[in-house]
Amino acid sequence: MRFDVDGRSVHAATGAVPVDGTDATARPLVLLLHGAGMDRTVWSQQTRWLAHHDARAVAVDLPGHGRSDGPPLGSIAELAAWVAAVAEALGGPVHVVGHSMGAFIGLEAAAHHADSVASLVLMGLGAAMPVHPDLQAAADADDPLAADLMAGWMHGPDQKFGVNPTPGMTMTGTSRAVIETSPDGVLGLDLAMCAAYDGAADAAAAVTCPTTLVLGRLDRMTPRRAAQPIVDVLAHAMVVELATAGHAPMMEEPDVVRSALADHLARA
Amino acid sequence: MVEPDHHRFDTRALHAGQRPDPTTGSRAVPIHQTTSYVFDSVDHAAGLFNLEVSGHLYSRISNPTVAVLEERLASLEGGVGAVCTSSGQAALHLAVATILNAGDHVVASRNIYGGSHNLLNLTMPRFGITTTFVDPRDPDAFSAAIRPETRLVFAETLGNPGIEVLDVAAIAEVAHAHGLPLAVDSTFATPYLMRPIEHGADIVIHSVTKFLGGHGVAIGGVVVDGGRFDWAAGGKFPTLSEPYDGYHGITFTEEFGTAALSMRARAEGLRDFGGCMSPANAFYLLQGVETLPLRMARHVDNTHRVVEMLDAHDAVSWISHPSHPSHPDHELAARLYPNGAGAILSFGVHGGREAGRRFIEAVGLASHLANVGDAKTLVIHPGSTTHQQMSADDLAAAGIGEELIRLSVGLEDPDDICDDLSRALRASQKA
Ligand SMILES: Cc1ncc(COP(=O)(O)O)c(C=O)c1O
Numbered sequence: 193m194r195f196d197v198d199g200r201s202v203h204a205a206t207g208a209v210p211v212d213g214t215d216a217t218a219r220p221l222v223l224l225l226h227g228a229g230m231d232r233t234v235w236s237q238q239t240r241w242l243a244h245h246d247a248r249a250v251a252v253d254l255p256g257h258g259r260s261d262g263p264p265l266g267s268i269a270e271l272a273a274w275v276a277a278v279a280e281a282l283g284g285p286v287h288v289v290g291h292s293m294g295a296f297i298g299l300e301a302a303a304h305h306a307d308s309v310a311s312l313v314l315m316g317l318g319a320a321m322p323v324h325p326d327l328q329a330a331a332d333a334d335d336p337l338a339a340d341l342m343a344g345w346m347h348g349p350d351q352k353f354g355v356n357p358t359p360g361m362t363m364t365g366t367s368r369a370v371i372e373t374s375p376d377g378v379l380g381l382d383l384a385m386c387a388a389y390d391g392a393a394d395a396a397a398a399v400t401c402p403t404t405l406v407l408g409r410l411d412r413m414t415p416r417r418a419a420q421p422i423v424d425v426l427a428h429a430m431v432v433e434l435a436t437a438g439h440a441p442m443m444e445e446p447d448v449v450r451s452a453l454a455d456h457l458a459r460a
Numbered sequence: 461m462v463e464p465d466h467h468r469f470d471t472r473a474l475h476a477g478q479r480p481d482p483t484t485g486s487r488a489v490p491i492h493q494t495t496s497y498v499f500d501s502v503d504h505a506a507g508l509f510n511l512e513v514s515g516h517l518y519s520r521i522s523n524p525t526v527a528v529l530e531e532r533l534a535s536l537e538g539g540v541g542a543v544c545t546s547s548g549q550a551a552l553h554l555a556v557a558t559i560l561n562a563g564d565h566v567v568a569s570r571n572i573y574g575g576s577h578n579l580l581n582l583t584m585p586r587f588g589i590t591t592t593f594v595d596p597r598d599p600d601a602f603s604a605a606i607r608p609e610t611r612l613v614f615a616e617t618l619g620n621p622g623i624e625v626l627d628v629a630a631i632a633e634v635a636h637a638h639g640l641p642l643a644v645d646s647t648f649a650t651p652y653l654m655r656p657i658e659h660g661a662d663i664v665i666h667s668v669t670k671f672l673g674g675h676g677v678a679i680g681g682v683v684v685d686g687g688r689f690d691w692a693a694g695g696k697f698p699t700l701s702e703p704y705d706g707y708h709g710i711t712f713t714e715e716f717g718t719a720a721l722s723m724r725a726r727a728e729g730l731r732d733f734g735g736c737m738s739p740a741n742a743f744y745l746l747q748g749v750e751t752l753p754l755r756m757a758r759h760v761d762n763t764h765r766v767v768e769m770l771d772a773h774d775a776v777s778w779i780s781h782p783s784h785p786s787h788p789d790h791e792l793a794a795r796l797y798p799n800g801a802g803a804i805l806s807f808g809v810h811g812g813r814e815a816g817r818r819f820i821e822a823v824g825l826a827s828h829l830a831n832v833g834d835a836k837t838l839v840i841h842p843g844s845t846t847h848q849q850m851s852a853d854d855l856a857a858a859g860i861g862e863e864l865i866r867l868s869v870g871l872e873d874p875d876d877i878c879d880d881l882s883r884a885l886r887a888s889q890k891a
Contacts, residue, residue: 236716
């Protein structure tokens with residue numbers, strides 16, 4: 193679906209279930225935020241399921257990503273304000289589900305736009321997200337190597353072999369294609385924005401809404417220990433740890449993430 | 461500079477898509493000889509049928525053994541996913557039927573496998589899909605043949621039977637300039653010799669029956685989805701970018717983005733046309749893929765030996781293989797195929813049709829049959845077999861002379877292959 197925010201068209205997947213039907217407000221509104229250089233499709237294992245399980249799912253393409261209008265926004269704070277504008281456009285506070293950069297955006301939005309955020313589910317995050325200089329350089333140059341590097345680091349070691357939960361698909365191949373086809377310049381901007389963001393721990397300390405963290409023990413982009421400062425300060429966090437997942441649990445362990453979402457929405 | 465962290469090609473040929481079976485520890489890929497899979501719950505079943513959750517539900521749509529082959533081939537080609545089919549023909553049909561509708565049009569190379577030519581030229585028109593055939597060496601000819609209703613550009617990376625070498629990047633550029641995807645049949649090349657997606661192709665089709673399987677024991681096909689083509693951009697591909705009643709109004713591009721084509725090809729194509737691969741065949745074909753790098757290197761070495769021998773033989777009037785300096789694509793092949801341009805070649809025998817027949821009858825080691833890409837050396841006379849449905853004019857346009865012999869060089873000792881062929885060549889000259 194498409195809707196306008198600040199005069200720009202936002203594209204989102206909703207599992208083909210309208211979010212503005214007559215019974216709509218009875219169903220929680222879930223806003224899913226992808227990470228750097230990615231798009232709405234990272235949530236394809238959750239969006240459609242949520243939409244058919246008593247929620248309104250809106251997996252957006254962030255500005256300048258996927259099929260949403262640009263330009264991309266340049267800081268986590270601006271994106272958090274954008275989330276508040278999205279919540280307003282959709283007609284209510286949203287349960288934010290964020291991955292990686294999307295998790296930073298969720299934290300920042302919950303801390304500084306608390307009225308717009310009903311709850312948080314965050315995955316693939318640490319208190320800081322330093323970016324390997326070679327990755328940043330390749331992304332800045334729009335070199336496809338950047339997509340290759342990220343696709344290799346993003347998933348747990350099992351995905352070097354594969355066995356995608358979706359028959360016939362390759363997870364690293366799909367992640368690489370998503371990043372590779374992102375508009376020029378976007379990945380470099382996103383990564384620089386993640387590396388520059390140092391407000392995660394402070395934002396977490398200010399969060400008052402119910403929060404669930406889904407953390408992969410084999411995450412190489414934001415190692416499990418890097419999330420600890422956030423876990424320590426979050427007042428109402430529930431932590432789901434996955435022994436074999438890497439940085440992208442929603443793709444690697446879609447069943448576990450779906451049930452974490454169901455548990456979270458039941459208590460939020 | 462850091463290197464991407466994934467296994468290299470030869471390792472993926474052995475491992476991609478599989479980890480040892482968690483319950484039994486089986487190291488080999490088990491044959492999941494089952495039609496169906498028990499559901500965890502009613503909700504789980506409903507979710508599977510509605511594409512909310514993924515997994516296996518019925519082996520027409522997916523099967524764990526077939527999925528290993530699919531994921532492995534997708535990985536080797538550098539795609540996002542793959543759908544295996546009952547044959548190479550079923551793969552081409554699946555791609556066409558997933559992307560095109562009645563009234564749509566294809567621009568295809570004229571130098572393609574006879575069966576693919578039949579499908580596009582004779583059969584698809586019955587369903588309202590027509591094709592214009594053009595010279596694969598001429599990007600402008602593709603461009604000129606594209607019409608408002610064109611939806612697909614199709615060619616073979618190594619053509620049939622002249623081994624025309626497709627300049628994949630040049631043809632991809634033409635297709636993309638018109639908002640169209642390029643699908644290639646890369647059966648003769650295999651991902652070991654050429655990975656078309658890296659050159660801009662959007663879809664790679666194989667007859668897995670051939671070199672990928674490698675042993676001539678099972679028929680199979682695959683459609684590999686490159687995942688880079690934007691199906692939603694021009695509004696030309698409604699099967700992918702418009703809501704589909706088959707799954708509660710799903711729009712494949714919206715929900716699956718880069719994976720839209722492979723998801724639709726499976727969710728509609730295998731569900732409705734039913735051209736699925738059997739798990740046993742997937743197992744056989746996987747045994748072949750495991751040794752693809754080793755076999756292709758040897759196929760290519762043997763081919764170079766055979767080309768040398770034929771080149772020096774008095775009975776041979778011409779040789780068509782990209783490694784031979786007389787081949788029109790010799791230089792292009794050197795650039796695109798650093799590891800060799802495959803193991804299929806053709807040559808002419810002095811004395812025309814009759815000499816060709818005597819040659820075929822005199823070979824002893826090489827097998828006379830209608831296949832290519834076996835571990836064993838194969839010969840055929842296309843004018844009287846694979847291409848017999850084509851008119852004399854079409855044959856000439858496809859570059860198939862009556863004296864043409866096609867050879868698929870196998871893995872035997874190259875001296876034995878050369879001895880057999882030169883003996884048969886001598887026999888061909890005795891009237
Ligand atoms: C280049 C090419 N494509 C497609 C096919 C059809 O494949 P299959 O026989 O597996 O249906 C063949 C078979 O000879 C072929 O050589």
